Amino acid sequence: MKLVVIGGGSSYTPELIEGVIDHHRTLPIMEVVLVDIEEGKRKLQINTEFAKRMVKKAGHEIEVKGTLDRRGALQGADFIITQIRVGGLDARSRDERIPLKYGMIGQETTGIGGCFKALRTIPVLLDICKDIEELCPQAWLINFTNPSGIVTEAVLKHTNVKCIGLCNCSINMQHDAADRLGVDAGQLDCRFIGLNHLSVMNHAYQDGEDRIQEVLHVYNKESVVKNIEKNEEMDRVAQELGCMLSPYMQYFYMEKHMIAEEEVQAVGLEGTRADQVKKVEKELFEKYSDPKLKEKPEALARRGGARYSEAAINLIDSIYNNRKDVQIVDVVNHGLIPQMPYDSVIETNCVIGKDGAEPLKDNDVPASVLGLMLQVKSYEVLTIEAAVSGDRNKAFLAFLNHPLVHDAADARAALEEMLEVNREYLPEFFV
Numbered sequence: 001m002k003l004v005v006i007g008g009g010s011s012y013t014p015e016l017i018e019g020v021i022d023h024h025r026t027l028p029i030m031e032v033v034l035v036d037i038e039e040g041k042r043k044l045q046i047n048t049e050f051a052k053r054m055v056k057k058a059g060h061e062i063e064v065k066g067t068l069d070r071r072g073a074l075q076g077a078d079f080i081i082t083q084i085r086v087g088g089l090d091a092r093s094r095d096e097r098i099p100l101k102y103g104m105i106g107q108e109t110t111g112i113g114g115c116f117k118a119l120r121t122i123p124v125l126l127d128i129c130k131d132i133e134e135l136c137p138q139a140w141l142i143n144f145t146n147p148s149g150i151v152t153e154a155v156l157k158h159t160n161v162k163c164i165g166l167c168n169c170s171i172n173m174q175h176d177a178a179d180r181l182g183v184d185a186g187q188l189d190c191r192f193i194g195l196n197h198l199s200v201m202n203h204a205y206q207d208g209e210d211r212i213q214e215v216l217h218v219y220n221k222e223s224v225v226k227n228i229e230k231n232e233e234m235d236r237v238a239q240e241l242g243c244m245l246s247p248y249m250q251y252f253y254m255e256k257h258m259i260a261e262e263e264v265q266a267v268g269l270e271g272t273r274a275d276q277v278k279k280v281e282k283e284l285f286e287k288y289s290d291p292k293l294k295e296k297p298e299a300l301a302r303r304g305g306a307r308y309s310e311a312a313i314n315l316i317d318s319i320y321n322n323r324k325d326v327q328i329v330d331v332v333n334h335g336l337i338p339q340m341p342y343d344s345v346i347e348t349n350c351v352i353g354k355d356g357a358e359p360l361k362d363n364d365v366p367a368s369v370l371g372l373m374l375q376v377k378s379y380e381v382l383t384i385e386a387a388v389s390g391d392r393n394k395a396f397l398a399f400l401n402h403p404l405v406h407d408a409a410d411a412r413a414a415l416e417e418m419l420e421v422n423r424e425y426l427p428e429f430f431v
Helices: 013-022 038-058 070-074 088-101 111-135 148-158 169-181 212-216 232-241 247-253 255-267 273-288 298-303 308-320 367-389 392-401 408-421
Strands: 002-006 031-035 063-067 079-082 140-143 162-165 189-195 198-206 325-332 345-353 356-359
Touching (some): 088 273, 111 140, 148 162, 148 367, 198 247, 367 392
Parallel strands (some): 031 063
Antiparallel strands (some): 345 356
């Protein structure tokens, strides 16, 4: 098998290589090709050499290559993972800072910052998919690029590529639920429904008994993801809504608090999340460069990608070996949530096999969160249309449909400013 990782210069890559090594008995990956662009060349080289050391220490015959030649890398690929960040952390920093000027959440996947990450990313992913269609049409694309649900929907609507979207939030939520109950995560059958970064766990079965109410009434001070600080109020909100919530829902239910927190960070020494990640990545790549380092460093956990490799490689393993096990992924709705467009992408439990992901049919969105999800889906659909067309009006409508946008004048001003600072990545909006 040949695995191609587009965005191979990401600090997450060693996590992924660890997963490949851990699954060597069931997943015969003999070639891993890490791909990046010129701006990521140095990090790509560091990751490639580090990955070779990791493989050598494990004693496996896996060839690791690094290249800037995407088309060459895709020749003969069986699986492709995308983990790219168009514009890098500087673009993310602008996504986080500019919305704050207009009294709005600044975040890389949620709100208008997330919209611009999608606008920059979708054209690039669609271009990658053109190469996949030509060079390796049989390959599976596992999309880990955020905002994962929106990007995956764009790929599935506008290409013929076999694509499944992935996020590590749900697997971390399942482990969180298990911690609260004092059981092993493998003992729980947790059911998820909703959208990427807006999904809920509404059932947690153990031996046929639904223990979700017990989960909701145990407080866990640890956050599910490293980049969002846990707030105790969210556990009370979850109890009242009747389901465990994606940590990103904190931006919707505690908007004032989150904006205030972001404003303090943005002007302080800590900086925005992008500023924090720059510091973490500097430290990580210094470690990765050490020729004595041959295994993933503990410091990587602070980057926020916990269990990324577990989710990604488990998915590939299940497709390749037709395991027919259940995992939480982003797939086409096909009527599972009847209130949402039939061809839109949702996040839910799916049976994974050689033909891809088949959603379980016995799960409904709780009425307590359905309205929020429908509104966000409207924003997502419009964002994809804007990204594909370069239509400013579509982008404005996407802003207006987002629950975290409350004023049309502010939305218009923020849109124009964010378009201007992203001009080099969004030429279609300036034709």
